[in-house]
Amino acid sequence: MAITEKEIQLYIWGLKDQWVNLIQPVKFPEPNYFNEEEYDIYSLNPRQAFLNSAYNRLTELDQYVRSSDLIGCEVHLKKDFDSTIRADLLCCSEGTGGFGIIEIKKSAQTERQAYTELLGYGNHIHGLFPGMSTEDLVYILISPMQERIVREATLLSLLKDEKPVYCLIPKWQNNDINTLILEPWIPEENDISQLSNAMFHPSNIDIFKYSWDYVEGWNYKAPDKNPRQFMLDTVNKLSIYAAQLMESKHISGFVYVSQPWEELPLLPNSLVIAGINPYKVSKLLKLIKNKGIDIYRSENIDTSGIKLKDILPEIDNVHNKSTEDYLEDFSTSWINTLQGISIETFKTMTINSENITYETDHGSMTWDQYQKLALEDVFVHNYDVRPTGLLRVLFQAYQEIDYKYLTKFGYENHSTHSHGDISNYGIDNWYNISFFRDFLDRLYDELHNFRFDINDA
Known part of the structure; x- marks a missing residue:
């Protein structure tokens, strides 16, 4: 027995x-x-x-x-x-x-x-x-x-x-x-393929940008000046709070505050929240497995043909024969979670004793699309970034590996730090938006060069 x-x-x-x-x-x-x-x-x-x-x-x-x-x-x-x-x-x-x-x-x-x-x-x-x-x-x-x-x-x-x-x-x-x-x-x-295959493709990272008008002490009026440190310390507190909300919801992403150059006719403050959309990830993984598509060599990836029953086949049974599909709705409405974090952060950080209100605006797109818009992402001051969830875990792991390598071999032949422009201590890199962007690009490039078996997806 x-x-x-x-x-x-x-x-x-x-x-x-x-x-x-x-x-x-x-x-x-x-x-x-x-x-x-x-x-x-x-x-x-x-x-x-x-x-x-x-x-x-x-x-x-x-x-x-x-x-x-x-x-x-x-x-x-x-x-x-x-x-x-x-x-x-x-x-x-x-x-x-x-x-x-x-x-x-x-x-x-x-x-x-x-x-x-x-x-x-x-x-x-x-x-x-x-x-x-x-x-x-x-x-x-x-x-x-x-x-x-x-x-x-x-x-x-x-x-x-x-x-x-x-x-x-x-x-x-x-x-x-x-x-x-x-x-x-x-x-x-x-065993860890679901955490890496296709997850960090730029098309999976959704952006929600929440903008608002001039706030006393947060913005300069003069176009020839850069923000002072006390202004940076103030606006960076918004990304700290938003990151705490993101961690509480187990969102893998990042957040930072952005201010356009003074001469541009844009609202002068923005909270940029990025999150990895889990429904886009699932569709991309299914596309890889079903079609054998190499997403890192494909410019245009159409996942619209992937349905909920492809991801969760058990839903298609004798009790449920609906022709309506919800996966695309899940994917497009997931941005509402980032929107909710943006609104809560803004309301919490701008509450005041004089009942002052501010004009606001917002928009959403993918990270890949966002980086191609000069007014949004080039002619701006981008401040401290806060990674969350799996991106925080991965960023920490990469930083530890990099410093172990640099200690042993120096920077000359490092895959991304050969320029030598890396701080002596990790604290100086952790919130640096330029350093973090290099990390994101590196994830994509390494996955591009790293071939994996589609049956592992």
Whole structure:
């Protein structure tokens, strides 16, 4: 008779004082800084940079799990008037002050439900202890990790949602529970394809620009002067607030304030918010897989033929035979999220004791289109940029790799910093709009040169 999930649960609980001994030794791959040889930096691509971040995170979580104690088995979590949910095991690690929720799935069929249940338990714990941070609750999945959707969900939780998720693969011999061991799961490059393939194509980055009239202390009237530092410090606070809103909504993008040259007949202040449109990404990925199109060698990419049922085929069943498609609506209306952040930021930052109001205007387009408009993006002062979500994670990973390389080889043969115009400390680059734009161009160029199997998309 096959071993059941219940048997695995009770066996681990029975060893609660030594359960971590079941976890096999592991050494997660060392981050690749692309500096073994002087020209290795040219092979850097977003997949590898994301893997660096994932390996670093999993190494930290591995240390947590190996120092944890089991404190509960079959823990029923119930609120008044709610149905009862059950956590297989609970643990805690000395010194962290937080819980670990352990969910056990023994087969590929049942592991698809793992995150639904884990997040349900997590939400309940967060409700019992309001104000918990993401670091106060670790999600531990004991599962075969055979389903791609589970592996991708783990990586998305680690990198995009920045949740601490750690996975162990249960193995045994001859249906003997006493031979049970737990092997830490190590993600591979193909597991992260959804985070990199086609995601950073410029056509996927939507822009919403919100503009408003002259504000005392924010703008110069004289055309021959550049903004003073106190003005920059003031307007940069708008992008700080907008970035906080974007992070709270898990939007991958960036934001900055822009002011046109004084002599131009334009509203003198603008908040430029950019976000990666998830519906455009999904359509592009499907186009690559279905048609084999190399998007990095195609000038005009038409994704209008991709429908919701192509992305989510399960929606087309006997109960739902509607001919209406919603994917294009999702894609075009997603910009409303950026618009909402712009309006909230503007209202919050311009509220005043004199009830002064300001003329406003707005517009939207793709990042690629925006950069080709001289009045919008050339004859302007662009101030501090704030990356968010996956672009922040990736920007940080690239910066770490670059500085490791520069320390070892200098800048002469670096793929993008051969000009030598790079600050000694990362803090001077982090909010620099020119440096960040170079990073975005570099993502696109590296993906252009990095060939991947369309079946991985």
